[in-house]
Amino acid sequence: MSDFKLAQPTAKDDQTQPLLTHEKSLSQKIGHGSEAGDILDQQLVMLGFQLITQLNTLIKTSKIHGRANAALDKPVETMLTLIQTLAHDQPVTLRLQNDFLFLGESHLKVNAQQMAVIGSIIDSLNKWKIGGLTFGSVVTSKDLREFAYLFVSMDPATKSVDDFRQELKTRDVNGIDLEDPRELELHEDLSAGSDSGKPGETSxxxxxxxxxxxxxxxxxxxxxxxxxxxxxxxxxxxxxxxxxxxxxxxxxxxxxxxxxxxxxxxxxxxxxxxxxxxxxxxxxxxxxxxxxxxxxxxxxxxxxxxxxxxxxxxxxxxxxxxxxxxxxxxxxxxxxxxxxxxxxxxxxxxxxxxxxxxxxxxxxxxxxxxxxxxxxxxxxxxxxxxxxxxxxxxxxxxxxxxxxxxxxxxxxxxxxxxxxxxxxxxxxxxxxxxxxxxxxGIVPIGSLVMLNTDELAVVLRPAVERADAERPLVKVIADPEGNLMDSGPELDLTVKDISGDYRHSIVRLIDNTEHQFDTSRYFV
Structure with a gap:
């Protein structure tokens, strides 16, 4: 560990001065978002999670109280406000796919605090074999109460999603639609090779x-x-x-x-x-x-x-x-x-x-x-x-x-x-x-690093060989200008070009806690 050379640079080092300036730029962009669209997406995700939280509260409360009980007032009222906000132009859908939750087509990545709520909703939807819930702007307090009552009173072991839909129709519930499950086609064998057939790779x-x-x-x-x-x-x-x-x-x-x-x-x-x-x-x-x-x-x-x-x-x-x-x-x-x-x-x-x-x-x-x-x-x-x-x-x-x-x-x-x-x-x-x-890893999993290309990356896993300890697998999360990227490439830092030089290298570690940047989003 004492031989590790990725130490923090000092202001006296002329070669590192541009990187220090660049790091400050990155800090500002990471902290405040680089585009208005990114901020809007973050707000939608936040509202989506609030909707899930209130739905979870409504379901749990309905197990204890009747549908007309005042204990349901707050979650119902909050859900209505959220639905009206999210479904202003078109209905809003919470979709379950392979135990991942989506708001529309956007994957809702969760943090540690949110995991318990997300897990509860996923388990509830899986019991009913419901692939998604769509809420329209026409939904009312009565509709939400009737839906929650049916959700907890009907037995998913003996009733199907079609039975659930029929009961909603019989009770004249509007603005709530149930989707059938949608699943990615996944290999059962976790040790299977990649699609390209290369040994040692995972699809x-x-x-x-x-x-x-x-x-x-x-x-x-x-x-x-x-x-x-x-x-x-x-x-x-x-x-x-x-x-x-x-x-x-x-x-x-x-x-x-x-x-x-x-x-x-x-x-x-x-x-x-x-x-x-x-x-x-x-x-x-x-x-x-x-x-x-x-x-x-x-x-x-x-x-x-x-x-x-x-x-x-x-x-x-x-x-x-x-x-x-x-x-x-x-x-x-x-x-x-x-x-x-x-x-x-x-x-x-x-x-x-x-x-x-x-x-x-x-x-x-x-x-x-x-x-x-x-x-x-x-x-x-x-x-x-x-x-x-x-x-x-x-x-x-x-x-x-x-x-x-x-x-x-x-x-x-x-x-x-x-x-x-x-x-x-x-x-x-x-x-x-x-x-x-x-x-x-000597550059630990979850670390934030600056590459020689001025791109910012997160360490995903240590290098396989001990001799390559300072060359882990990383995911690029920001371009050289500091703009965050949702789908940046994964880079194996041990890969060399035709001349025998490494294609990418770590210039230095960046303290993600100092910049208040949570790297856990790339692991859930």
């Missing part, structure tokens, strides 16, 4: 399918963490089956395409920090353990342990856990006790017998540090487990690259790796830390 449709499966696995794991945390707080019975299935699925997907799953760890959301952090640590731990030679069954056990490593925080009052300011001495004591409380909480849960050693170690050791400078403090000798040493690295990396309630601004992945390498052999196992860099 576009296979990539899409793997991305869908990875996103779903991530969402289900996050849901499992949320459910378990709630059970701990409420003292209820815990069901680990969902979590186990999600982790087993993640391990299978990780063995086929590690980079796609690790790309999802770029999802950053301080409001959902606990859940997303737990899944991210699980993904990073599985990837690192795979590099150390863990067998597949052991990877699943480690992933499950990592998923619940922070369960001790469920014993801390939410007002303390979500406190934006400094902790008091008593609150710090509670926070530092969460590793021990996590072991006790997991051991006492109804629904788990004989607490696995890896799960106990994940909770107890993940803040200890290799030199025992962390917590909890022990008076007797203690030998750190391999699980604990893996978790220390994964937990620290994700925590430092994430925004928190008390620290809204995260740190860039490259900066975090530099800090962690400064503590190699002290806080972190030196060998494991080197293997971890092989996972995320």
């Amino acid at each position: 576009t449709d296979t990539k899409v399918q793997h991305k869908i499966q990875s996103k779903n696995a991530y969402a289900k794991a996050a849901s499992a963490v949320g459910g378990l945390e709630k059970s701990v707080r409420d003292g209820g019975t815990v069901n680990f089956k969902q979590a186990k299935r999600a982790i087993q699925n993640i391990v299978d997907l990780m063995m086929q395409d590690e980079a796609t799953l690790l790309g999802l760890t770029t999802l950053r959301c301080h409001d959902q920090y606990t859940h997303n952090h737990s899944v991210n640590v699980s993904l990073l731990s599985i990837a690192l353990a795979n590099r150390t030679g863990y067998p597949k069954v052991a990877l699943a056990d480690l992933g499950l342990a990592a998923l619940f490593h922070d369960m001790g925080k469920s014993t801390i009052p939410l007002e303390v856990l979500n406190k934006p300011g400094e902790f008091s001495d008593e609150e710090w004591v509670a926070m530092r006790n969460h590793p021990t409380e996590g072991v006790l909480s997991l051991a006492e849960l109804r629904g788990i017998t004989n607490l696995p050693a890896r799960m106990a170690a994940a909770s107890f050791e993940h803040h200890m540090n290799l030199d025992y400078s962390g917590y909890p403090k022990l008076k007797t000798p203690w030998k750190l487990s391999l699980t604990g040493r893996i978790l220390m690295i994964a937990d620290c990396y994700d925590a430092m690259t994430s925004s928190r309630v008390y620290r809204r601004e995260p740190m860039s992945p490259s900066k975090v790796l530099n800090i962690m390498f400064g503590k190699s052999g002290k806080s972190f196992d030196a060998t494991l830390l080197k293997l971890f860099v092989n996972c995320v």
Whole structure:
């Protein structure tokens, strides 16, 4: 890591001065949008997501209350306003295709905070085998209430979409149309070759399918963490089956395409920090353990342990856990006790017998540090487990690259790796830390980089060969003038031209957190 030459340039370097000016231009364009059309598209996407959110609220509320209940007033009223705005010229359609949601023909890319709502709507539409919902400007409050009532009262296991349409017609519901499912034709075999038949390449449709499966696995794991945390707080019975299935699925997907799953760890959301952090640590731990030679069954056990490593925080009052300011001495004591409380909480849960050693170690050791400078403090000798040493690295990396309630601004992945390498052999196992860099890349996944062509790019995956560590696969996201591109090319920086020179190279890393540019949009 110390040999990495992509250091930040100084103003004294005459050759880098034009790039510094260019970077400022990029910052302005990234922050404010380069075209009026881009701003309009962003507004439409925002309104589309608000429509989905209100639809989700309407459906959930309708399960509890009757269609005439006042509890439905707010979501119905908000939906009507959104529909009138979006369907001013033509009806607005929310379309589901291969577990991706579209507003009309535009793919709605979501962030970590939005994933739970999107997932809920996708699951609901899939149960009904509905491919899309179209709302016209003629829709009324009565129409929305009747639709929601039928959606939750009819049984999709015994009724078809045609039955649903007929009921809407019988009840004189206007302005709401149901579409049949539309699916991309995807290869079932994730290891299939590309359309061109070149060995080692993956076809576009296979990539899409793997991305869908990875996103779903991530969402289900996050849901499992949320459910378990709630059970701990409420003292209820815990069901680990969902979590186990999600982790087993993640391990299978990780063995086929590690980079796609690790790309999802770029999802950053301080409001959902606990859940997303737990899944991210699980993904990073599985990837690192795979590099150390863990067998597949052991990877699943480690992933499950990592998923619940922070369960001790469920014993801390939410007002303390979500406190934006400094902790008091008593609150710090509670926070530092969460590793021990996590072991006790997991051991006492109804629904788990004989607490696995890896799960106990994940909770107890993940803040200890290799030199025992962390917590909890022990008076007797203690030998750190391999699980604990893996978790220390994964937990620290994700925590430092994430925004928190008390620290809204995260740190860039490259900066975090530099800090962690400064503590190699002290806080972190030196060998494991080197293997971890092989996972995320010496130019880490999600990093923002400037190319020698003055184009801006996002790192999608590390280079395959260690000798090419500084030449990852990137996606171009902005042209030399700083204009953002929706469909920029993916570039393999190891490719050379006919003269033997590299076609593209990284000039320098750009701190995406400094420019407040979220690169996670390119991984969902």
